[in-house]
Structures are given as structure tokens and as C-alpha cells.
């Protein structure tokens with residue numbers, strides 16, 4: 001009878017990985033069905049949307065009101081520009 005000599009490389013005792021499984025199953029609220037049709041909503045962008053920087057120069061993307069002078073941008077509509085300050089309207093040329 002020969003004893004089997006097993007050479008076990010003694011590996012540094014590894015700490016058993018403690019995996020604390022915290023399974024917090026939150027009751028999911030029933031997700032309501034998405035609204036039928038997503039309305040096209042204009043993004044509120046603020047005044048910075050009216051300016052654009054080109055070559056270290058400020059470009060204004062809307063015309064200014066002729067009556068009120070510089071500083072009064074006109075609203076951009078489909079076929080016209082309108083001043084919200086005085087009501088001046090200028091139609092876009094087709």
C-alpha cells in the first residue's frame with residue numbers, strides 16, 4: 001500500500017466571499033400606458049437661443065423690431081415676424 005502523497009500548495013487562506021444578498025424587491029407600480037399621442041411641445045430655450053457665436057462674433061438669429069429698435073427681437077412665425085413689444089408685424093417674403 002502506497003500512500004498517495006498529495007502536495008497541496010498552501011494557498012493563502014482566502015476569506016470566503018461574503019455576499020450579502022439584499023434583495024429588496026420593491027413593488028413596482030403599475031406603469032401607466034404612455035399617453036396616446038405625444039404632443040409637440042416647443043422647447044423653452046431661453047434667450048441664448050436667439051444668439052449664435054460665429055468667429056468670435058455674436059450673430060443674432062432673429063430680426064430686431066424696426067419700431068422698438070435694437071434689443072427687441074421679433075418672434076419667428078411661419079410666415080411673419082412679430083414684435084411682442086409693440087405688435088409690429090413683418091411678413092416674410094416668399
Ligand SMILES: [Zn+2]
Nearest residue numbers: 065068083086
Ligand atoms: Zn416693437
